[in-house]
Amino acid sequence: MEYKNPLGVDIDLETGVIPGAKKLVRRLGDLKGYFVDEKAYEELLKENPVVYEVYAIEQEEKDGDLNFATTVLYPGKVGKEFFFTKGHYHSKADRAEIYYGIKGKGGMLLQTPEGKAEWIEMRPGTVVYVPPYWAHRTVNTGDEPFIFLAIYPADAGHDYGSIKEKGFSKLVIEENGEVRVVDNPKWKE
Numbered sequence: 001m002e003y004k005n006p007l008g009v010d011i012d013l014e015t016g017v018i019p020g021a022k023k024l025v026r027r028l029g030d031l032k033g034y035f036v037d038e039k040a041y042e043e044l045l046k047e048n049p050v051v052y053e054v055y056a057i058e059q060e061e062k063d064g065d066l067n068f069a070t071t072v073l074y075p076g077k078v079g080k081e082f083f084f085t086k087g088h089y090h091s092k093a094d095r096a097e098i099y100y101g102i103k104g105k106g107g108m109l110l111q112t113p114e115g116k117a118e119w120i121e122m123r124p125g126t127v128v129y130v131p132p133y134w135a136h137r138t139v140n141t142g143d144e145p146f147i148f149l150a151i152y153p154a155d156a157g158h159d160y161g162s163i164k165e166k167g168f169s170k171l172v173i174e175e176n177g178e179v180r181v182v183d184n185p186k187w188k189e
């Protein structure tokens, strides 16, 4: 039997950086078609800001193993809609996930394949359980970076297709200075 080495790393709780992790950067340009207000999207695209960064420690895609990653989701809006992560189902759809809020303010939109949506607020210390089969997207509803940790099965994979095409049935927007979760007018069943 060949054993893997255990690993301990310290997440920088101010910046979300995991030393030695693989860094992924997603700019607004990587999120084409994701926001409802296309005019506001094109306007902000001139600056093409970084929307989020992911620091991941990933293992081979094997049953039984675990990956973990921090995400630094920057504050901002496209029209009324707060910045969010793409959102995905797992390729192995029955794989669950755990999120843990580290810094800032936001939440998670979850959705079943039938379009039933849930919104869970997250702040530092919040643990969110993502059950099998639910798509999940995080949203920054504050004015500082929203940083969280996620732990997920190494063989879960990311299935972006249906969210990219259809979006979530709910939007998280700012209206009169308040955070609102409203029906998505462009949602396609």
Ligand SMILES: O=P(O)(O)OC[C@H]1O[C@H](O)[C@H](O)[C@@H](O)[C@@H]1O
Pocket: 054, 068, 069, 070, 071, 085, 086, 087, 088, 136, 137, 150, 151, 152, 158
């Ligand atoms: O992949 P996205 O939907 O863009 O979300 C960004 C990332 O958020 C978390 O860190 C998850 O653990 C990652 O698996 C995911 O890739």
Ligand SMILES: [Fe+2]
Pocket: 088, 089, 090, 097, 136, 152
């Ligand atoms: Fe996931």
